[in-house]
Amino acid sequence: MTFSITSQILPQAPIGRPSPTVRDATGYEIFAAGESGTAHAFAHRMFDSGQIDAGRRGLGAWIAGREGNGSEWLHLHFHLALFELEAGDWQHAYERFENEILPAAGNGAEALTDAPGLLWRLAITAPEPVALPWQPLRRTALANLHLGDNAFVQLHNLLAIAGAGDVAGVRRWLEPGCAAQVTPGDWQLRQFAPVLLALAAGAWRQADLLLQAMMPEISGVGGSGAQNRLFEQLAAWCARQDPDYRAQRNAA
Numbered sequence: 001m002t003f004s005i006t007s008q009i010l011p012q013a014p015i016g017r018p019s020p021t022v023r024d025a026t027g028y029e030i031f032a033a034g035e036s037g038t039a040h041a042f043a044h045r046m047f048d049s050g051q052i053d054a055g056r057r058g059l060g061a062w063i064a065g066r067e068g069n070g071s072e073w074l075h076l077h078f079h080l081a082l083f084e085l086e087a088g089d090w091q092h093a094y095e096r097f098e099n100e101i102l103p104a105a106g107n108g109a110e111a112l113t114d115a116p117g118l119l120w121r122l123a124i125t126a127p128e129p130v131a132l133p134w135q136p137l138r139r140t141a142l143a144n145l146h147l148g149d150n151a152f153v154q155l156h157n158l159l160a161i162a163g164a165g166d167v168a169g170v171r172r173w174l175e176p177g178c179a180a181q182v183t184p185g186d187w188q189l190r191q192f193a194p195v196l197l198a199l200a201a202g203a204w205r206q207a208d209l210l211l212q213a214m215m216p217e218i219s220g221v222g223g224s225g226a227q228n229r230l231f232e233q234l235a236a237w238c239a240r241q242d243p244d245y246r247a248q249r250n251a252a
Contacts, residue, residue: 046083074111078117085125090127101118
């Protein structure tokens with residue numbers, strides 16, 4: 001028996017009228033069309049309200065009863081992995097990344113935001129040091145940097161490059177004349193350049209300070225609350241890498 005995410009998750013429009021806009025807890029408009037859109041809205045509602053176990057069970061059962069492909073399907077696996085990580089189940093989240101998201105991330109542009117966003121989360125929540133597959137994501141990101149029409153996607157391309165420790169790759173994006181700089185959110189995106197360079201170089205104290213300063217600007221690049229929570233988690237993780245600095249930060 002498959003799990004049914006009821007139509008009560010979404011407001012219903014009268015017949016013949018467009019479906020109402022669905023937004024997450026931060027006011028960001030989320031995809032909510034069709035069956036997969038209903039599952040997506042359910043995932044956001046459960047995550048934003050802290051109903052992690054219920055969200056994991058519901059979305060997990062919905063996915064288990066179906067087969068799919070493409071960016072929407074991968075994004076639902078991304079959401080399920082977020083529930084798994086919030087529940088402390090790193091291993092299942094990593095297996096989901098490895099089996100569902102990584103194959104697409106290494107061979108196309110269907111997971112440009114979900115793959116680096118999830119891999120960074122796996123990196124900073126790993127129960128012990130582990131080698132993670134950054135290189136396929138880096139190659140895909142470099143191949144798509146010239147498609148600079150979406151600041152949020154570009155930010156995640158750069159996060160993939162930074163995750164691989166490729167300082168030179170981030171610097172190349174900053175060079176004058178780079179096509180990737182021409183984006184609707186270019187100003188906000190360029191504010192991330194020092195953060196991205198610090199992450200790529202492993203300069204954790206600097207990355208934390210820069211991320212804290214950037215928090216008010218993050219929503220200007222785009223993305224949902226669930227997606228952008230990564231940056232708060234990254235800042236906290238960066239602070240923990242230096243015990244002396246962590247003590248100073250906590251005492252402030």
